[in-house]
Amino acid sequence: MNTPEDLRYAKSHEWVRMEKDQATVGVTDHAQTELNDVVFVDLPKPGKKVNAGEVIATVESVKAASDIYAPVGGEVIEANSALTSDPGLINREPYGNGWLFRIKPLSPVTDHLLSAGQYAATLKK
């Protein structure tokens, strides 16, 4: 299972890429494998305010709808519109073009999130 070192992770299987004023969020390689073929995404609108740990999006396979939790609190600044026509990007490029949304974080602190190693360890249970 691929877990890039430069990202931070939530136990609920989202990844975060922290840049200066924005946090890009997606689901992990492990999550996309578990979901199987993604066929629909429900993404938040820009301007939506969210607390860390709240449900912010839904990713659906044929079999089930799965909630996505905001790994950091803040304001949504962009949703990945490419997923509307090609939700399979989440399966093919979970850490790249399959990203879900960008948040302007309230705080740059990500101590509540896991490192790649810590996240990988949660998958071994």
Next chain:
Amino acid sequence: MPESVADSPLSPYHQAAGARMIPFAGWNLPVHFSGLLEEHRATRQAAGLFDISHMGQIRAQGPGTLACLEGLLANDPAKLKDGEGHYSFLLNERGGVIDDLFIYRMGLEDFFLVVNASRHREVLNLLKTKESPLVRFAGSPGSAVGMALQGPKAATILAKLLPAGTALPQRNRILRAKFDGGDALVAATGYTGEEGFEIFTDLQAGPKFWNRLLETGKPDGLLPCGLGARDSLRLEAGLPLNGQDLSGDITPVEAGMGFFVDVTRPRQFPGRPVLETQKKNGPPRVTIGLVGEAGQAPARHGYPVFLHGKRIGEITSGLPSPSLGYGIALALVDAPAPALEQPVEFEVRGRRVPAKVSKRKFLQGR
């Protein structure tokens, strides 16, 4: 006491093939192998092979068998000729569905029933209360193997495994077949809306047939398929699932399956008075098909349905259709049924989403 999860006799092969396994109705079964969409597509375009060893196989024999089953089942087993099968129901006194099942007549006073995994013990226990020196019921969970070979290439693939010149059964018929390495019952039935076969055999021959079918069908595009594709295929064909579209609180007439309840014969059976009334005066609720729009959230089990802003019922089964590219669903709503094409809404995550009433058979010409 919680029931333990049993492995299918074919589980070792599923795991070796990289299947993702999930618990279902007391069984550990593959939800998908290569991927739901790929398996769904293979079954529609070529062929899919499904492990249905979890389905209950029950044999009913003895000189009093027909009389006994006539007094239990909603469709009349007396209509069946040797080698013929039909869809039927075991109902409660309220006319609700204990189980939907397929029953085949194997010979004089010899019937074969295939029931749902989730109701196997309940149905068998109920049947056992009717046992007498004149009728016996046999077939506990885990004692047999079943597999469904479905899709346009199913007949071609199956023919390659049978001795040359063996006739394949016609639709809804069953026959005994001799494979290299064992015997099986082969029925031309299924749960996908495709042409295909269900093969019932024993624990010894089962794994052999499974592996040989996969091997033989590979050049024709046959893929092993899991429960995920089984569900999306059956819903596209408008076929109900017990526990969702059928239950102890839903009658076959409400589910749109009244055709399979025979109230023209004199014989009484559980639930008959309710079904007779519903067939004559119409049921209080009806099951309708709903189609969504591409790019909209699909309807799922339990979502409420609204007509002109008023709640009229809820979704019993729903998912994004792999063949159609939009959401499809069955919904149980208050009678009278809204007309075909009537715009309605369902609620998903606190939002109303538009849908249209459709036929329950979502894929036409199948």
